[in-house]
Amino acid sequence: MEIRLENLTKVFTNKKTTNTLAVDQLDVTIPSGKLIGLLGPSGCGKSTTLYMISGLLKPTEGSIYFGDDDVTTVPPEERGIGLVFQNYALYPHMTVLQNIMFPLENLKVPKEEAMERAQKIADLVGIGELMSRKPAQLSGGQQQRVAIARALVKEPRVLLLDEPLSNLDARLRLQTREEIRRIQRETGITTIFVTHDQEEAMSISDEIILMDFGVKQQMGAPQNVYDEPANLFAAKFLGTPPINLFDGKISAKKIKLGQSVLGETKESPKDIVIGIRPEGFIVQKEGPIQADVEFVETIGRDTTLIMIDPTDETKRFRAIVDSDHKIEAGQSIALNIKPHKMYIFNQQTGERL
């Protein structure tokens, strides 16, 4: 089912009547049956957005549509959503089976059918053998699956996950995110999950919604957002290692870094930020950037060069190059730039130019 957020705004007011604008006029259409990552740094309003979709938080302004239904004022119990909390919120006094069956009991599903459905969904998420355990007897990853099973068992129209992987250790996180992807594919349910981890969001989402300061920065397929960042924030937030940034300027239709010309543009002369992805450099005999190599890290097939910024000796930048090049620390090398890995941004506004 398609979810549409229109002009969605949330202002938190505390006792001293200071207002915090958590979500600012968000307009988003989430396509049906997709896995959507709501991505952003902490405090960017992504969880607030999720909780407004769930109905647990009331929007200050704007509307939420599930398909054609306006659910803005519908209480959470009538929205037909499944929600997985960050720390799972499994009822500690109930067994896994009782936890999963709980939503069905509320819907007055006959007990036998409820047990059958609980078992089926538990098998789907891979905890079918743990039905008689209490949450405290489960590992983090298992608790996570119970929480997903509990959210899915009532066949909700939308599945919402709040930082679903943040309580898991690194290895489980990798495994569980594949698991979430698989469960989403098998059930075909529209799923929105919140995360601050760009790698997590990029690896499993069909589309990501990038947020900062309560404002949508960009939405699109992860690779598209990575390849075509709409602004400086989007460019900085995605990518490990992060994008390299240089202060440059445009003069006479040329993109200039110091005295070197990196490319051409139609923009008028102004100060700009040049962003170059680490993989956007090519080692060549001659190139616009001449810089000293400070360290060389070779890991498998890639070589990462830590380079001294030629325009500012206190800054460093990273270049990931083919390990065929035998480069040593202390060398001065010439680098060329892949044009599609370089972006220029307005220094004042951060807009992509």
Add this chain to the structure above:
Amino acid sequence: MLEDKSNVKAWFYLAPALFLLTIFIFYPIFNALFLVFLRDYNYLQGTWEGFTLFENFLYVFRNQNFTQALTNTMIITFVSVPISVIIALLISVWLNSVLKLRGFFQTIFFLPYVTNAIAIGMAFAFLFNQNYGLINTMLGWVGLNPVNWVGLGATWGNAMFSLLVYVVWASLAFKIMVFLSGLQNIDKQYYDAARVDSTKRYRIFRRITIPLLSPMIFYITITSFIGAFKAYTQVIGMFGVRLGPPGNDKSLITIVALVYDALDRSGVPGALSEAAATAIVLFLITLVFTLINMQVSKNRVHYSGGGK
């Protein structure tokens, strides 16, 4: 070596508490245990006529007021405790959900706890006064005749009812306080999760609040049982040393009242031993019911509210 040092320190820090406990708790307990086995102990002269195993207990059971005291104590316990626990639970759940004037209501419900029991008892005696009391006035509003609750010649039933109302009311404050702190410790996410799962309010109460609060409920039930078995000040507060409405003296006597009764006769040889024996009988009754309580609630209490 480190451990030795800290041990000495520990004893040093414990000393003031131990000193007071020894004088006011340990010594009286052991002294009572000792007195029980003395025959015809004369408190004034400090003499006794040899030892006995059961004689002092027989005095207790032969006391003409013993059956009445036992009955009253049991009624006070088994009526007031469940009722007050349930009422306190409902009030605290309500208080927990109230947003406006919460501090005000909390203060109101907590006031009885810091008010003198005797003073409140007198106030209640007045509430139940046949001619001027609020209760009878209110009965009059709905067209009922005034009832002689606690006045001259009031029946045991009426007097006991009045006493129970007071006992329940007076014991609410502490329970509400404990339940409220317990409720505030329950993670709000459980309620959010329950709402998302379309749980009806009474089901949230029964399936989530009660189980998560069960350690508190258990604690309160046990301590209230123990407290109710010791009922005495409430009777004094409402009825004075007559321990009953005028003309029906001692009809509301309790087991602890028997202890004081025996102490009043401490000049008589053996009376002090009888008081000690009464205290021990009460202790045994309390012990038995506490053990039953613990057994019954074994599978009904969930100690995992915090997640671990």
